[in-house]
Amino acid sequence: MPDICHLIRHEIAQIEPYTPVVPPHVLAQRLGTDVQRIIKLDANENPYGPAPAVANALADIAPYAQYPDPDQTRLRAALSNYTGQPAGRIICGAGADELIDLLLRLVLRPGDQIIDFPPTFGMYAFDAAVCDGHVITIPRRDDFSLDTDTAGWASMSSRVRALFVASPNNPDGSIAPLKQIDSLCRCPLIVAVDEAYIEFTANRHGVSHLLEHYPNLVILRTFSKWAGLAGLRLGYALLSEELAEHLWKIKQPYNINVAAEAAALASLNALDYLHANIARIVSERERLSTALRAIEWLHVYPSEANFVLCRVLRGSARTLRNALLRDGIAVRHYEQAGLRDCVRISVGLPEHNDMVIQALHRIELEEEQTADL
Numbered sequence: 001m002p003d004i005c006h007l008i009r010h011e012i013a014q015i016e017p018y019t020p021v022v023p024p025h026v027l028a029q030r031l032g033t034d035v036q037r038i039i040k041l042d043a044n045e046n047p048y049g050p051a052p053a054v055a056n057a058l059a060d061i062a063p064y065a066q067y068p069d070p071d072q073t074r075l076r077a078a079l080s081n082y083t084g085q086p087a088g089r090i091i092c093g094a095g096a097d098e099l100i101d102l103l104l105r106l107v108l109r110p111g112d113q114i115i116d117f118p119p120t121f122g123m124y125a126f127d128a129a130v131c132d133g134h135v136i137t138i139p140r141r142d143d144f145s146l147d148t149d150t151a152g153w154a155s156m157s158s159r160v161r162a163l164f165v166a167s168p169n170n171p172d173g174s175i176a177p178l179k180q181i182d183s184l185c186r187c188p189l190i191v192a193v194d195e196a197y198i199e200f201t202a203n204r205h206g207v208s209h210l211l212e213h214y215p216n217l218v219i220l221r222t223f224s225k226w227a228g229l230a231g232l233r234l235g236y237a238l239l240s241e242e243l244a245e246h247l248w249k250i251k252q253p254y255n256i257n258v259a260a261e262a263a264a265l266a267s268l269n270a271l272d273y274l275h276a277n278i279a280r281i282v283s284e285r286e287r288l289s290t291a292l293r294a295i296e297w298l299h300v301y302p303s304e305a306n307f308v309l310c311r312v313l314r315g316s317a318r319t320l321r322n323a324l325l326r327d328g329i330a331v332r333h334y335e336q337a338g339l340r341d342c343v344r345i346s347v348g349l350p351e352h353n354d355m356v357i358q359a360l361h362r363i364e365l366e367e368e369q370t371a372d373l
């Protein structure tokens with residue numbers, strides 16, 4: 001029998017597998033309940049779903065038997081209109097996740113480094129590891145703000161090739177001030193600003209105006225959150241034409257399937273509908289945050305995204321997450337450094353958010369009763 005273990009790249013064999021969210025039907029099975037009863041607030045998905053026009057567009061696709069457009073011509077034209085950036089500065093990926101992977105494969109040689117600002121989205125460090133890259137960790141401060149001075153110093157090392165900043169940051173929802181992004185862009189690195197949640201902020205153009213000045217800036221966006229298309233996998237990058245030229249060379253030619261293309265085009269034609277739902281989510285985010293702040297055993301962080309991070313001041317985040325799960329409410333909990341005892345709750349429909357608040361009050365009562373015994 002041939003031994004395959006030694007064929008696996010050593011650095012890959014070392015990687016801890018990424019733990020993605022559990023799909024609702026699996027959760028329902030584990031809980032012995034109906035999938036309809038699961039309230040999924042663990043992956044920042046859009047509770048309103050996609051625009052209704054998406055279903056029609058998907059039903060109408062004729063050329064399933066043909067390969068999709070490798071140049072993403074229609075999609076980039078529509079995105080040019082949406083972002084105000086020329087089509088030459090746009091490249092689409094199968095989710096923003098694919099673009100993170102491609103960017104790192106473009107610049108990281110084995111042993112090279114990236115700068116990461118945890119707690120943050122896990123894919124930057126994960127994809128760097130796949131390239132046999134190393135991560136220079138510059139922890140965020142207690143309020144999740146960035147230490148850009150340290151990043152500036154770290155960027156001088158010749159092995160550092162890229163840095164990643166999520167803004168708004170996942171999992172807390174804070175935005176990096178423009179001045180900080182501007183100063184980071186002066187680092188001699190690829191500076192990737194992940195704006196997956198930018199549509200939930202007051203300025204949906206984010207820092208895209210900086211593209212004029214910085215050929216090393218890459219802005220990552222996605223249709224997963226605001227447009228409700230997480231299942232179809234569509235993201236895009238805004239970047240200099242110079243950088244785009246090289247990214248095109250390594251992109252799989254047919255990375256955007258015809259369904260994702262049709263759905264994205266339909267979404268970009270239904271902006272009024274989608275923006276109305278974004279406004280509902282933003283207003284619910286504020287209502288949910290206020291209600292959570294009234295619970296004295298939670299510390300609630302300010303968020304400009306479609307989720308709210310809370311630190312559990314009594315008991316553990318795991319216990320809280322399990323208690324909510326018994327009510328069919330799935331939230332994400334954390335145990336790593338900087339996020340100990342934190343849970344992230346995605347903003348759901350108003351009735352979902354009501355159920356979260358009620359469940360938390362009930363959990364509080366139960367705790368008090370046990371404490372009384």
Ligand SMILES: *Cc1c(COP(=O)(O)O)cnc(C)c1O
Binds near residue numbers: 169
């Ligand atoms: C959800 C998320 C993404 C992933 O986007 P996809 O387009 O679904 O791959 C990227 N970055 C951040 C910060 C996210 O939270």
